[in-house]
Amino acid sequence: MNLFADIKTLVTDSLHSMQATGALPADLDFSNVTVEPPRDAMHGDMATNAAMVLAKPARKKPREIAQTLAEILVADPHVISADVAGPGFLNLRIDPANWRAVVPAVLQKGADFGRSDMGKSRRVNVEYVSANPTGPLHVGHTRGAVFGDALASLLDFAGYDVTREYVINDGGSQINTLARSAYLRYLEAHGQEVSFPDGVYPGDYLVPVGQALKEKFGDTYVDQPEDAWLEEFRNFATDAMMDLIREDLALLGVKMDVFFSEKSLYGTGKIEACLQTLKDKGLIYEGTLEPPKGKKPDDWEPRVQTLFKSSEFGDDADRPVMKSDGSWTYFAPDIAYHHDKILRGFDELIDILGADHGGYVKRMKAAVNALSDGKVPLDIKLCQLVRLFKNGEPFKMSKRAGTFVTLRDVIDLVGPDVTRFVMLTRKNDAPLDFDFSKVLDQSKDNPVFYVQYAFARVNSVMNKARDGGLDVSDTGLQNADLDGLSDDAELGLLKKLGEWPRMLELAAKHHEPHRIAFYLFDLASEFHSLHNLGKTNPEMRFWQPENPDLSQTKIALIRSVAVVLSAGLGILGVTPMQEMR
RNA sequence: GCACCCGUAGCUCAGCUGGAUAGAGCGCUGCCCUCCGAAGGCAGAGGUCUCGCGUUCGAAUCGCGACGGGUGCACCA
Structure with missing residues (x-):
């Protein structure tokens, strides 16, 4: 309802x-x-x-x-x-009876209360994280992961048919860098002294990969030229990194439906076919671009390249898909990847990217627009930076990776629930301050705690009532006579509950999961306020042993609050706590 | 130089795609437990929604132009 x-x-x-x-x-x-x-x-x-x-x-x-x-x-x-x-x-x-009717509806539907069919089972592909498989996930990835995952759950709740997807950038030259870095660790595993020049990945996380390579290949490649081992090491290291990333995602509670290998587009004719489609539409041509404005590279000179007419779809300039030496730019396989998603039959596409990819938005939208004849909308959500603090001081270094703070560092310190909730208390295009000391604070200053506490508090009251012999099962509470809910504070809480389905549809429509976090905070706030009225006015207490009928009425209300809190937290991927510790 | 994002209370941010007297939290001031969890609640002070012009019954919200901050502008991925 x-x-x-x-x-x-x-x-x-x-x-x-x-x-x-x-x-x-x-x-x-x-x-x-x-x-x-x-x-x-x-x-x-x-x-x-x-x-x-x-x-x-x-x-x-x-x-x-x-x-x-x-x-x-x-x-x-x-x-x-x-x-x-x-x-x-x-x-x-x-008529207040309409508001009161929310309670039995919630109790009957449970966590499904508020589910909507607005999505009409339209197939949506949500692509997120998609970190290069060159090392563990860091905080920036964490925000994108949490945002994408919550958005996917939100759309699912709103009646869309959602696919969660991760594209593995295993086709680019950074994979060669990974292979060379792994090779150094491999030599190290054989007891050689190695140094890590600029341009390779120095992180400790490659040490076990070097060990594993030694176990697999022995000393076969020890003094061999790059040609001999590069391919082999690339594949091995990429797989190892993806295992690492999957573990990281699992720690956060993120589950992907599809891991798409970018490499699978090469040598299969898919890129060529995609570009032919664009060519048939007259959108590919040979031409020369203007020199870049602003900081002009010293070695710039006009060159003829293969270009995509993205300017016809609102981009600022046409974009190269092929370099002058005949190899693809990064843009080409990315277009082909999005083409593949269109061919797989998705009705809508959503990409979650870091804010530093802002320059990429227009050209990708142009490509999807061109390939789908404007039929498949692509929404690109950019996640701003996360600034880490501890006791107000900037927090930068990681013990693990040396150069950046990893997802694991964050999870180890505060756990997945706090991480997820905090990262969703800001809209995606606003920077986020994340203070390790504040997010663990057990007080009303901390929204995570505040919402969790409301849920735990309901349970506490219900336990008390149950011990007092009251039937507080959902079926029992459904029979409660709700006419007793007449106080303004109670009606206010009922109205807030009644807003849940509407709020949810708006959040889904705008692709803004943060609205759920704010709603839950408001709902918790109204609950705490009502709870507090019982401090001074015993008639407002939820559990009144001398009046079981009224108690059941009031507890039906707060149980509904708990159900909606639980449902909302569930969409955000946060586990509600029965009691605070 | 161009594009994108942002500019709302002292601070950190919401503001439901144009609605009524712009809202929270922190901080500040003052209150409320023989109390279902005070791990909480109530009240007060605090605003030229950066500025200007425009669109209309009506603008924090839409358009144009300034100003300020961030990001990106290679045949890199």
Whole structure:
């Protein structure tokens, strides 16, 4: 159930009947009509802007339309009052019974309450992390991983058919660097003194790879030229790094459906076929680009290359797909990869990238637009930097990797739940401060704790009531008489619960999982507030041993809060805690 | 120079794609436990939504132009 959607339907039905009686002209677009919570609760339960939106096309005064609409709406049993306010707002008061009905709906559906079919099972591919397989994941990857995973879960909850995908960049030259770095560790494993020049990866994580290479190949490659071992070491090291990355992801609780190898595009004709498709559309040509503006490279000279006409799709310039020596640029296999996703039948594509890839957005959207004839939308979400602190001091070095803080470092220090929640308390395009000391703080200053605590607190009350002999099972609570929920604070909490399905659809529509984190914080806040009323006013306590019926009513409400908290945390990938330790 | 992101309370940030008197948390001031978990709650002070022009019934939100901050601008991946 989604009360806001129900009332919106009621409003549009009423508008149609106004058209039938001639109160409104027949040809009107209702798509801008909204039903939403008013900013100020004093105004009512819901407000609609229908009269103001329609005033101009209908050539009527907004207040006049609102008045007629109000008369129709109050006739409906759901609506207690409909008042015209301000320039033409229509404020609605809903029969509290409608809000109370949220409770049995939550208790019956459990964690599925709020699930939506807005996605209509459309197939969405969410590509995230996709770190180069050259070492362990670091904090930057962590944010992208958490964001992508939560977004995927959110879309799933909203009725999309979601595929979580990781593309392994195993085709580029950084893999050669990895192989050479592994070779040095291999020599080291044979007791040789090695040094690590600039341009190779010095991290300790390659030590075991060197050992494993020794076990596998013995001393076969010890004094051999690069040609002899490069291919072999590339494959071995890439596999080892992907195992490492999979372990990292597992620590975070991230599970991918597909690991796509970029290498699989080479030598299979896929890149060629993709570019031929573009060529057939007249979007590939031989040409010369302008020199780059700003810092001009010293060695720049005009050269003829194979270019993609991305400027026809809003990019600033055309982009090269082939170098002058005839090899592919990075862009070419990436286009082919997105082409592959289109060919696999996805209706929508989403890429999660680091903010440093901002320059890539327009050209990739251009390519997808061209290849799908504008039919498959591509949304690219850029995740800003994470700034790490400890006790207010910047935190930079890792014991493991030496040069950067790894995902494992973060998980070891604060655990996956805290990591995930904190990283989702900011929208993706805002930088995030992550202070190791603050995120572990057990107080209301820490949103993670605050939300978890609300859940634990509900459980605590329920345990107490259960010990007192009350039936607090979900089926038992469904039978509670909810008329006893009449206090403003209780109704406020009911309304907040009623907003959950609506909030969720908006978050899914905008690809913004952070909205869930903020909602959960608000919900927890209203719960704590209500809980506190019982401190001074015993009648407001949830568990009142002398009044089991009323207790059951109140506990049905807070149990619903716990269910929604749990569902929301579940989408974010955070495990709710029964009790705080 | 160009593109993208950002600019909201002293600080860190929300603001539901144009709605009503712009909201939280921290910090500051003052309150509330013989208490279902005070690991909490309530109240107060604090704003020219960076600035200007425009669009309209109505702008923090949309458009244009400044200013300030970040990121990216190679045949790198």
